[in-house]
Amino acid sequence: MPVTVNQIRQSRVDGKWCAPLCWLFPPRCLVCGDPGLPGRDLCAACHVALPRPRHACPRCALPMPEAATCPACLARPPPLEAAHAAFDYAFPLDRLLPRLKFHRDFSAGWVLAQCMAERFAGLPRPQALVPVPLHRERLRQRGYDQALELARPLARALDLPLHAGLLQRAKATRAQSRLDAEARGRNLRGAFRVDARATLPAHVALIDDVMTTGATLHAAARALRAAGVARIDAWVCARVA
Template identity: 85%
Template sequence: MPTTVNQTEQCKVDRIRAPLCWLFPPRCLVCGDIGLPGRDLCGACHAGLPRPRHACPHCALPMPEAATCPACTAQPPPLDAAHAAFDYAFPLDRLLPRLKFHRDFAAGRVLAQCMAERFAGLPRPQALLPVPLHRGRLRQRGFDQALELARPLARALDLPLHAGLLHRCRATHAQSRLDADARARNLRGAFRVDAGTALPAHVALVDDVMTTGATLHAAAKALRAAGVARIDAWVCARVA
């Protein structure tokens, strides 16, 4: 079978990259030691990532055993399932801000690689949807951190990425400054789906950090109203 143009170009890239990786091996973004092959994270730091043992299946809150948390039992959230790759603890509490506030895309790349490992065995959605920023915040920041995680995650898991399906139609206050009730009010009506858009039946929302879940819940409600049957959340880290 003849080699395609894309395969030829990839071979060129691989030939260039191979000696560079030998001369300049990956360095761990956490401790500075030599990284694992193709990853800016060393073996020790990778093994020490704060992986949750048990979590609520509906909100990903860390739990002492596999069970639905009291809050989700009392009032089921609009998400069918929520999965967090890690607890929001060291070094996630360093790496995620480096991506979000300091444009450290190497941190985003290594976190997406780790998310792909953690989520590879989950039920496969028909599409990944990064939680979008409002256009004003996007202009200010210059990039969408959820998209920077979702793009390599979709590529690694061979899943479609629908970055333009969900819109953030209203500017909101920074969630970090609000309590749980104020977060929910702040996000009310903040997302929409264009009328007439063809929607997958099963999607997974991708975001960097889940705190109270208000952002993901608001996005899920907009998708549910538009006709999506199953909505999961895949986040990099969950705040306890």
Template identity: 50%
Template sequence: MPGPVNLARAAAVDGWLSRLGRRLWAPRCLVCAEPAPGRLDLCAHCEAALPWMPPACLSCAMPLPLSLSPPLPPPPFVGAATAAIGRDTATAIAAVAAPTEGARTEAACTTHGDKAARPPAYPFSRLCSACQHDPPPLAEAHAAFLYGFPLDRLLPRLKFHRDLAAGRLLAQSMAVAFAQRSRPDALVPIPLHRQRLRERGYNQALELARPLGRMLGIPVRGDLLRRRRATAAQSRLDAGARAANLHDAFEVPGTRPVPAHVILVDDVMTTGATLYAAADALLDAGADRVDAWVCARAP
């Protein structure tokens, strides 16, 4: 049975040192450098522009046609709850209502390749047409945002320039977006191959998973999944090549026991090939259920 959000751990993320720092040094918006009077390090304009995720396919997180016009209002995190995040992250998280499910219709999305199809976890009315016909290995996939302004500024800075301030802001947003979701046994960040890790010096998925785990009181298992071989950059490949590029790219090292329910954490979901390959490896190693939480979903 899923447990409640660990409010004590969530509150500790924004402790007295963080509050003192904001009083001594007036914060600036991480996107446009204008004053950021709230607790999210965004000015009012950039905060209002956050593209919160509308209703989407529960299996691949692709927005459904019904949700594209008009967009849903942002969650209570925006506005009054934004100020609460700085004083008490737990208060803002606890205030978030359960995500609106609404009516579900069909939409096209990328399939996960030729792996043996697993039965969908939900009625077909809550899945897009592609996931109805070819269910991916993920039981659920959720994104906090659609990929657009200002995510297209913040995520590249985290991914390629180690902007940990941007990572903290994005992790806070993910915590609010996912606080009412099913509680896993562990968060598993998508790993980089050791060669890519040496070049970059850090793993952006791990930099999102660590604060997210602290806020929600979920263990982070960065040791559970390994990228067994170097692969070409996914951004340079089309959808079909992406799936082939990641075939058997992940493994669970040794004989480590795999928790029954794990959630993969990554920055952006595009075709889903990376997440599906990682989910297959965890399921093959004994996981009963694998979900995905990502910061943004590329349309």
């Protein structure tokens, strides 16, 4: 299979992006194809047009007509202290995230992580970022973990520790996208465990690509709380309304 320009541009040297290759292959917008912003595969017009939420529930990031806690979170507070979505799950996020998640387009993940860093820079700083892990069988099939691919550059950009092994997927679960909200919760019971040997931070932010019902993030947060983590936030790239 031929190597693409984006793959060449993303060649790593000692875990960092190779600047000389970025100079040889200048940024090109992944959405429209126009020249990108300096150091970013996104043009100025598409960057401005990204679907940023105006108001959202602070506990589950559900888009709201005004800043307020949603009725569901008032009735049954979630295990997350706070949830933040950088964007609504709309165009072009509904194109870029599947390119990362299913098609190994790491350039899409890189540009989305850059945008997430801008959106989350002013939030209360956790002691560590914890990506929501895949089960080893799913990881073997896919070859990479999309949440980790977002968390790595996000941790570097915000100068935060990354605890990639703290949370583990204890069992293989069915694909959440094929289940309704009630079935998603049942599917994830006992799905996560925390490394018993790890030193637990008091405050962590879970990193994931998309938040739909919140079932996955809630299951992960419950495992962390049971292990002794005092505060768990969620930072996701996009929130489904």
